[in-house]
Amino acid sequence: MKKGLSILIVEDERALLQVLADKFTREGFLALTAADGSEGLKAALKHKPDIIVLDIIMPSMDGLQMLKKLRENKWGQNVPVLILSNLSDSEENESLLATDKRLGYLIKSNWGLDDVVKKVKETLGVLF
Amino acid sequence: MTIAGKIKILNDASLESLNAKNEAEIIKKFAKAGIKIIGAAYGFGWYKSQGKNDFNLAYTSPKTPYVPRPPRKTGGINARVQIKGRPIFVMDVKTAPYIKKDALTNMRGVAAVPMIYKNRSYGNIILCYRGPHQFSEEEKSLCAALGTGAAQAITINRLYTNMENLVDKKTSQLKSINKKLKRDKASNKAILTSIGEGLIATDRAGVVVLANPAAVALLDRDKNEILGKSLYDSQKLVDHKNQPVPMEHRPTYLSLKGGRRITTSAYSFITNSRRQIPCSITATPIILNDRIIGSIQVFRDISQEREVDRAKTELISLASHQLRTPLSTINWYTEALVKEEMGSLNRAQKKYLHQIRDTNRKMIHMIYDFLNVSRIELGTMTIKLSSIDAMELGKEVVREIQPLLREKKQALKEAYGKGLGCLEADQKILRVILQNLITNAIKYTPPGGKIELSMDIQKPGLLRLIVKDNGHGIPKQQQPKIFSKLFRADNVAKLDAGGSGLGLYLVKSFVDLCQGKISFTSKEDEGTTFTVTLPIKHSV
CATH class of the missing domain: 3.30.450.40 (GAF domain)
Structure with missing residues (x-):
């Protein structure tokens, strides 16, 4: 794997954030973390990660607002974003998915950690 | 002389x-x-x-x-x-x-x-x-x-x-009967007046012969607009889609036709001022000398019960939503540990962690059942058609369930017919139906048993799923109840404590939602076969 691929994980649930960050670190990523949308937006624009994993329901600025702001940015409009979703919420995001070609989603509760990593790698086109 | x-x-x-x-x-x-x-x-x-x-x-x-x-x-x-x-x-x-x-x-x-x-x-x-x-x-x-x-x-x-004696006796008998009738009439009137339920008596043709004050008040009409008129006109009923209930589905009509008591909470009545009030209706035929001579309908405003029920369902929905994130968190941490990504484990530790992971997954499934049930009950469940490959979906579900099969040393035979490749159907619903039917077959079949899944196009536009097992079966007297919420059959309740009792209820609700049909045959200790048919479209 190419060295130095970076991932930004935006998730307000500390425990979930931790386990994802640890996993991606073990997978050789440079894992950046943020606990809400505004923090996430700042970190994204500053570090310009290769991919962003984004939770939707968060305090201060939620995932959808952050995504909107991100897409307004010249760099941000092309960065791949995977929404951390619960299966039932995916319906609401479907219209977004249809219009935003750089958007995917991960289902928290019935995906394993390895499935998440697989999806991220697929999105980045990283092959082994 | x-x-x-x-x-x-x-x-x-x-x-x-x-x-x-x-x-x-x-x-x-x-x-x-x-x-x-x-x-x-x-x-x-x-x-x-x-x-x-x-x-x-x-x-x-x-x-x-x-x-x-x-x-x-x-x-x-x-x-x-x-x-x-x-x-x-x-x-x-x-x-x-x-x-x-x-x-x-x-x-x-x-x-x-x-x-x-x-x-x-x-x-x-x-x-x-x-x-x-x-x-x-x-x-x-x-x-x-x-x-x-x-x-x-x-x-x-x-x-x-x-x-003369007889006439005297009959006269005094009639007098006392008359007195009793008068007394009964007075107490009946008091009962009819005081009960909160609306009560309407009709003749054989559905013409109202009696309506108590509560009935008049609930329908919000003048008594003269009800008495002597057809109940089918004065009490407008609509179903949950706001469609008028056809005469042949009306409880009073059914009770008069079938000669038995009908109870339903599926309809609402429309008051004179066009308010729509959900109600519970019980219609009972009046039978005299083996002939149906009329019917009594008792009805009640259940909007408050509905609201309480809705609040309860919403609470369940909210709680289930909230529980998903912590359960996912546990799932991911356990996964990292089980895969020894945080260092190697001894056998006992691994065994314990597997237990934690499996139990956690069961909880996640239950939460999904709860969410689906609350969606059904809140009416927010909608059908979303997408292009799917039913055979792939079947194989995927079977793959996911493989660990359960291995555990019980059961064989699952799959059979797929032609034309399953490109269908328009709701993938989520199909998945829930398959998962539940197969999981049930595994649960309620002893180790070493046989399970068969077959899928085919019964005829154009109709997908058929059959899940067959040679397991414990469903006791005959409980068969009518198997699709009700929280039902557990007596003969298997002890075998498995993990079920939510929602599986078949969900399957039935989903099948109904898709306007499909579900049926089963079952014999105790011989096995059960479920057959589901769902209308689908064939994509080109």
Whole structure:
């Protein structure tokens, strides 16, 4: 794997954030973390990660607002974003998915950690 | 006296008897008539009271020289006359062997006349001469007519008295029934007025014959707009899609047609002011002598219950949503540990962690069941068609369930028909149906059992899924209940504590939502086969 691929994980649930960050670190990523949308937006624009994993329901600025702001940015409009979703919420995001070609989603509760990593790698086109 | 005069005396006695106060008076009249028509010196009447064989003295003519002694029960002339059923004429008692001689100083010729009519005897009339008497044929005939006439008169009197008594008795019975009816009516009225439920009685055609104040108030109409009108007009019912309920689905109609009680909470009624009120309706046929003569409908506003129910479902939905993130967190941490990404584990540690992971996954499934149930109940579940490959979906579900099969050493045979490749269907719903039916088959089949999944296009536009097992089966008496919420069959409840009791309820709800059909055949200890058919579109 190419060295130095970076991932930004935006998730307000500390425990979930931790386990994802640890996993991606073990997978050789440079894992950046943020606990809400505004923090996430700042970190994204500053570090310009290769991919962003984004939770939707968060305090201060939620995932959808952050995504909107991100897409307004010249760099941000092309960065791949995977929404951390619960299966039932995916319906609401479907219209977004249809219009935003750089958007995917991960289902928290019935995906394993390895499935998440697989999806991220697929999105980045990283092959082994 | 001419014979005609004598017959007239007898007729007069009969006529006068109609006004007699009692039977003794009738005997008196005939005894007197008898003395007159045969020219006897004196006479008396023995009256046999009803149902007894004793004789009582009913009358003694004034010229009777002694008080007649009560007749003997057997052997005497009175008993003989009764047995014979015809008068006995004695010319001279001194020569008659069966009369006690000592009693007869003033009696020589005797006519003993029984009062018998239609085999009923009322006693005897005794007519006496002081000297011996040779009875002429005319006298004998007159005596026979006297006995019969007296008996007829008594019979008529008795019938008349009985009839009067009967009329009196019936009248007093009717009076007390009437009183009871009035009392019942008053208490029924009080009940009907005080109950909160609307109550409407209709005739066979559904025309309202009675509506209590609550019914009038609930329908928000004038009483005159309800009474005498068809219930189907005054009580507008709509279903959950706001469509008018057709006549042949209306509870009252069904109860009148089918002769059984119908209960439903599926409909709302529309008030006069166009308010829509969800209601519970019970319609009961009124059956008289095996014929349905009308129906009673009791209905109740259940909007409050609905709201409470909705709040409860929303709470479950909210709680389930909130629980997903922590459960996912546990899932991911456990996964990292199980895969020894955080360092190697010994066998016992691994075994324990597997338990944690499996239990956690069960919880996640339950949460999904809860969420799906709350979606069904809140009506937020919608069908989303997408292009799917049903065979791929089937294989995927089977792959996911493989660990359960391995655990129970069961074999699952898959069979896929042609044309499953490109269908338009709701993937999520199809997945839930397959998952639940297969998981149930695994759970309720003993280790080593066989499970079969087959999928095909039954006919264009209809997808068929069959899940068959050779497991415990569903007890016959519980089969009607298997699709109800939280149902667990008795014979397997002990085997598995992990189920939510929502699986088949969800499957049925989803199948209904898609306007599909589900059926099953099951025999205890032989197995169960579920068949689901779902309408689908074929994508090109």
